[in-house]
Amino acid sequence: MPSLGPNEPLIGKPNSRQSLTTPALIVDLDAMERNIAAMAAHCRQHGVALRPHAKSHKSVRIAKLQIEAGAVGVCAATLSEAEALADAGIPGVLLTSPVAGAAKIERLIALNERADGFKTVADNATIIDTLSNAAGASGKPLDVFVELDIGTLRTGARTPEAAHTVARQVAQSNSLTFAGIHAYAGHVQHIEAYADRRRTADQCAEPLAVFTDLLDRDGILPPIVSGAGTGTHEIDALRGNYTEMQCGSYIFTDVQYNACPLRESADRPFESSLFVAATVISSNGDGLAITDGGLKRFATDGPLPVIARGAPDGSTYMFKGDEHGAVVLPDGLSDLPVGTMLECLTPHCDPTVNLYDFYHMVRGDMLVDIWPVDARGAT
Secondary structure (H helix, E strand, O other): OOOOOOOHHHOOOOOHHHHOOOOEEEEEHHHHHHHHHHHHHHHHHHOOEEOOEHHHOOOHHHHHHHHHOOOOOEEEOOHHHHHHHHHOOOOOEEEOOOOOOHHHHHHHHHHHHHOOOOEEEEOOHHHHHHHHHHHHHHOOOEEEEEEEOOOOOOOOEOOHHHHHHHHHHHHHOOOEEEEEEEEOOHHHOOOOOHHHHHHHHHHHHHHHHHHHHHHHHHOOOOOOEEEOOHHHHHHHHHHOOOOEEOOOHHHOOOHHHHOOOOOOOOOOOOOOOEEEEEEEEEEOOOOEEEEOOOHHHOOOOOOOOEEEEOOOOOOEEEEOOOOOEEEEOOOOOOOOOOOOEEEEEOOOHHHHHOOOOEEEEEEOOEEEEEEEOOOOOOO
């Protein structure tokens, strides 16, 4: 059995959470399980399916927990993520980014041949021809979602009319199955004010409505309309324009999502469950306690980490280089003892997870297990 890292001997020992070799990625298992249950209940309440995005966690075991709670499958951002999840027995994997290049097309078709309920997306006519020919040669039809860009300006056909053309092409193929619409508004998820987020999400719904109307005129009914995220999970569920939602970060939340009221009547319906543990390695009485948690231990595309436990109230965190961070102590305090362990809420959970090989799963103050980040670095 492969090693689970330096903290493996601590599994099951009392107070082992405080004894971890750091830096370490920690998941509060109780909080994460409550988050999984809360989102599943929300989707049942609103009559919408849940296919959570596994790019947030890259974990087979977490995906299984989500499916046990009622998810119809999971999403994957990259082909390697999809392979890691499907090959571990996760059903209903939807690859949410188009694939190009002969080598990846070959892998995509091979995955479709062996996976249970695999689906992919496409957004232009050229790739449809390629997929159709490859799937035809394999002998197993490929389920394809047509992707419509609804404002993120990333992947996706740029207009409903262009998406309609692609959908007609998929529907006419003998080796492709039109599985539905993929329309995700990534640019909306972190808009801080709820009213502004709802207004922008409403604007994103307009081209989606045009696309579905064009399909309806042709008699091409999308079996699934997939999209939405943690930031719009209430807004999109109430509007009812999706049949399934792809929310992912709700299982952890992070500094960015904690800055956003996620529901009109409840700012934080989900709990913080993901933390990075760091240890004070130098403290010299100047109000800065230096830790082993630097730039290489956190995603740095958003705000700074927030200290959740282990430091005095009013302390803040900053980076001091690749391998070093600093606790900035509040006025009146000059020192934090060397060896002090603290935990920080991650600024942006998804890319932070990708920096680690393992999750340290805790209940209370005990390390109860160590789970691999199965699809770390997946391409």
